Amino acid sequence: MNLFEELSWRGLVHDQTAEVAETLSKEKLTAYIGFDPTAASLHVGSLLPMMALARLQRFGHSPIAIAGGGTGMIGDPSGKTKERQLLSPEQIELNLIGIKEQLSRVLDFETTTNPARIINNADWLTKISLIDFMRDIGKHFTVNSMLAKESIKRRLESDEGISFTEFTYPLLQAYDFLVLYDKHKCTLQLGGSDQWGNILAGVDLVRRLRSAKAHGLTMPLVTTSAGVKFGKTEAGAVWLDAKLTSPYRFYQFWLNTDDRDAVRYLNYFTWLTREQLAELAEALQTQPEKREAQRRLASEVTRLVHGEVALQGALQASEVLFGKELTGLSANDLLDIFNEVPSTELANAQLAERPLPLSELLVTTGVAPSKNEAKKLLQGNGICVNNVRVSEVQRAITAEDFIDRQVLVLRKGAKNYHVVKLIG
RNA sequence: GCAGGGGUGGUCGAGUGGCUAAUGGCAUCGGGCUGUAAACCCGACAGACUAACGUCUUACGCAGGUUCGAAUCCUGCCCCCUGCACCA
Numbered sequence: 001m002n003l004f005e006e007l008s009w010r011g012l013v014h015d016q017t018a019e020v021a022e023t024l025s026k027e028k029l030t031a032y033i034g035f036d037p038t039a040a041s042l043h044v045g046s047l048l049p050m051m052a053l054a055r056l057q058r059f060g061h062s063p064i065a066i067a068g069g070g071t072g073m074i075g076d077p078s079g080k081t082k083e084r085q086l087l088s089p090e091q092i093e094l095n096l097i098g099i100k101e102q103l104s105r106v107l108d109f110e111t112t113t114n115p116a117r118i119i120n121n122a123d124w125l126t127k128i129s130l131i132d133f134m135r136d137i138g139k140h141f142t143v144n145s146m147l148a149k150e151s152i153k154r155r156l157e158s159d160e161g162i163s164f165t166e167f168t169y170p171l172l173q174a175y176d177f178l179v180l181y182d183k184h185k186c187t188l189q190l191g192g193s194d195q196w197g198n199i200l201a202g203v204d205l206v207r208r209l210r211s212a213k214a215h216g217l218t219m220p221l222v223t224t225s226a227g228v229k230f231g232k233t234e235a236g237a238v239w240l241d242a243k244l245t246s247p248y249r250f251y252q253f254w255l256n257t258d259d260r261d262a263v264r265y266l267n268y269f270t271w272l273t274r275e276q277l278a279e280l281a282e283a284l285q286t287q288p289e290k291r292e293a294q295r296r297l298a299s300e301v302t303r304l305v306h307g308e309v310a311l312q313g314a315l316q317a318s319e320v321l322f323g324k325e326l327t328g329l330s331a332n333d334l335l336d337i338f339n340e341v342p343s344t345e346l347a348n349a350q351l352a353e354r355p356l357p358l359s360e361l362l363v364t365t366g367v368a369p370s371k372n373e374a375k376k377l378l379q380g381n382g383i384c385v386n387n388v389r390v391s392e393v394q395r396a397i398t399a400e401d402f403i404d405r406q407v408l409v410l411r412k413g414a415k416n417y418h419v420v421k422l423i424g
Numbered sequence: 425g426c427a428g429g430g431g432u433g434g435u436c437g438a439g440u441g442g443c444u445a446a447u448g449g450c451a452u453c454g455g456g457c458u459g460u461a462a463a464c465c466c467g468a469c470a471g472a473c474u475a476a477c478g479u480c481u482u483a484c485g486c487a488g489g490u491u492c493g494a495a496u497c498c499u500g501c502c503c504c505c506u507g508c509a510c511c512a
Binding site for chain 1: 467471472475
């Protein structure tokens with residue numbers, strides 16, 4: 001099996017240039033994917049390209065991750081309906097540091113045969129002069145063909161229009177490919193299906209200027225069957241940084257995968273073999289209530305991104321939280337388990353004088369944004385204390401409510417937990 | 425620049441003097457069923473305060489005005505769209 005076959009059966013090939021399959025079966029080559037430095041952390045959406053690079057490496061090819069410090073300063077119009085907010089070079093520099101760290105979790109930078117590399121395209125994009133760029137690169141693009149692109153068309157028809165800056169973006173990306181070809185013999189670019197046009201531009205440029213064969217391959221955009229954007233929860237985007245999305249939440253995100261998506265995601269995001277995947281698909285059919293596929297998916301991906309220790313923590317927390325009673329557990333157990341869950345400290349003195357109305361506690365812990373909201377939640381049976389549903393709006397909390405007089409577990413809805421620690 | 429159309433709550437979109445904190449869809453949040461799923465059903469959904477009856481703030485592009493009373497009428501301003509004209 002070669003890389004192309006591997007990507008194919010996993011459903012990762014959306015579009016490809018003519019000779020990709022053949023080339024990948026015969027040669028070891030160098031390939032790259034660009035990552036967007038608009039935030040200090042990547043999110044689960046980036047996991048697909050990350051895994052693609054990792055698979056590539058396992059098949060003996062050399063992966064390059066381009067952290068788009070240069071292009072990130074411009075903004076890619078693909079798939080965007082609005083002009084992008086520009087980031088400062090300092091901000092991008094900071095973001096790149098975080099991204100490098102995350103990429104290193106799935107890519108091997110140490111191996112001597114085909115080590116992964118991270119390269120910042122600001123290295124060359126910020127150096128070339130406008131005149132040189134227009135003479136050497138711009139000449140090879142006709143505005144006619146650029147205008148024909150779907151992404152550009154949409155923007156031309158939109159209210160906002162498109163700035164000259166963003167219009168230029170595909171040229172920059174094409175230029176990246178050319179530079180990587182020259183410096184690293186890079187002959188393949190991967191990307192999401194929204195990158196197809198940009199990738200082709202690079203392939204053409206390399207062919208024209210260097211008379212060399214370059215290839216492109218795109219992967220499908222990850223979709224959800226429920227029609228929600230992949231990677232979003234009530235709490236917002238799911239990040240790869242544990243500080244932004246705790247391993248517990250991360251695990252929960254994957255565990256909550258729709259039945260219809262589970263097998264597909266296993267294909268996309270894990271290293272499981274065809275046989276293993278077939279078994280899980282089977283289990284999903286015959287015993288959907290066990291959710292083996294989702295469990296495996298959540299475990300695999302959490303381990304990959306956060307490591308074994310964090311996974312165990314997430315598993316434990318999940319088990320306790322979605323079990324029935326909290327009774328029988330000590331405060332220490334709970335604190336340990338709930339390490340992952342957001343928490344607030346409460347001074348003992350605040351309970352000494354008088355019981356604290358639950359509605360107020362919900363506000364101070366941030367579980368509810370205002371007393372008003374807190375009451376609405378209570379009225380709607382949306383709040384549990386220590387996993388026991390509370391329906392009285394006037395319910396007040398005393399030190400007695402804390403397990404071992406130390407820990408109190410608040411729950412909003414089905415799966416939003418918050419721990420209150422009693423101190424002092 | 426000229427002519428026509430339009431700006432309503434997170435979003436789409438009704439409403440054209442009082443019954444309108446504003447119909448409805450979507451999104452969101454809570455509940456039920458179940459498998460921490462999907463689908464479906466119920467409830468909430470401008471905000472704050474109250475145990476509660478309820479009270480008080482803001483709100484229909486902006487600013488004024490008419491009126492007992494305006495998202496709805498008038499005046500000015502801003503922005504957007506569509507057609508026409510013009511264009512280094």
